[in-house]
């Protein structure tokens with residue numbers, strides 16, 4: 001029987017290997033399953049949820065560029081199938097994802113693809129099976145962090161039976177809070193102003209029973225989680241390109257961080273083949289402060 005493009009892509013990825021640089025020994029290892037073997041879903045408890053994030057940067061620290069209209073975008077040369085596979089392996093281990101209003105607006109405008117559900121395509125079916133084998137619910141809960149409360153809720157969340165919360169600050173617009181409550185969404189007030197604070201949000205999610213929380217939001221949510229000592233692990237893909245671009249985004253938008261930003265390297269893998277003939281590192285760091 002002839003194989004579809006997706007089946008070929010899946011077989012190619014299965015055969016794909018990269019190199020472990022740290023910890024020793026140097027070794028060729030399979031890409032697929034690399035992060036699933038970390039078993040992050042066993043590391044958190046409701047008393048101390050395990051919060052982790054994954055970012056993709058160039059050598060000069062860009063995570064996104066801004067175009068002349070002020071719109072930020074992820075340059076295509078940053079993203080690769082290998083990085084995306086590892087992103088999905090991390091997502092697969094979570095019982096709760098934190099996204100934000102900006103992502104839901106981009107999703108509705110089709111400027112970004114859907115990453116709110118796991119294992120629904122031919123090439124990612126193994127991830128759904130992995131979740132089932134580990135006793136995890138088919139799809140993780142979703143938390144939408146938003147100060148404005150202006151975003152469209154994608155129907156896919158309810159279609160897949162995912163618990164869904166909206167997190168915002170205590171100073172959020174009461175009329176908008178009423179609107180979302182009338183739509184049947186639970187609100188988590190997690191911050192004294194309009195913004196969500198990482199410490200309060202993590203505690204509330206623990207009280208709701210969540211243990212393994214994957215941050216798929218942007219730099220502002222990362223900033224508050226790190227600053228408040230709640231980020232347990234940072235996964236960073238560093239592509240070997242100097243990107244430039246005069247107006248850009250980087251990992252942390254806030255003021256100088258000090259010791260909270262000091263991390264310990266847990267693992268480092270080298271993928272020599274992508275993107276576009278340059279290589280990339282897949283690094284995993286642990287926080288000293290959680």
Ligand SMILES: NC(=O)c1ccc[n+]([C@@H]2O[C@H](COP(=O)([O-])OP(=O)(O)OC[C@H]3O[C@@H](n4cnc5c(N)ncnc54)[C@H](OP(=O)(O)O)[C@@H]3O)[C@@H](O)[C@H]2O)c1
Nearest residue numbers: 055056063064072100101102146147148195196218219220
């Ligand atoms: N390379 C990578 O790994 C990577 C990762 C993430 C993002 N990016 C890119 O980087 C650029 C900027 O990212 P971003 O748009 O995610 O930026 P962001 O400024 O971190 O987040 C944007 C939106 O998230 C909500 N938000 C964030 N933190 C919040 C908080 N503490 N409390 C309440 N709401 C909060 C706000 O939504 P409301 O406006 O609804 O209040 C805000 O407008 C984008 O182009 C994105 O694609 C790259």
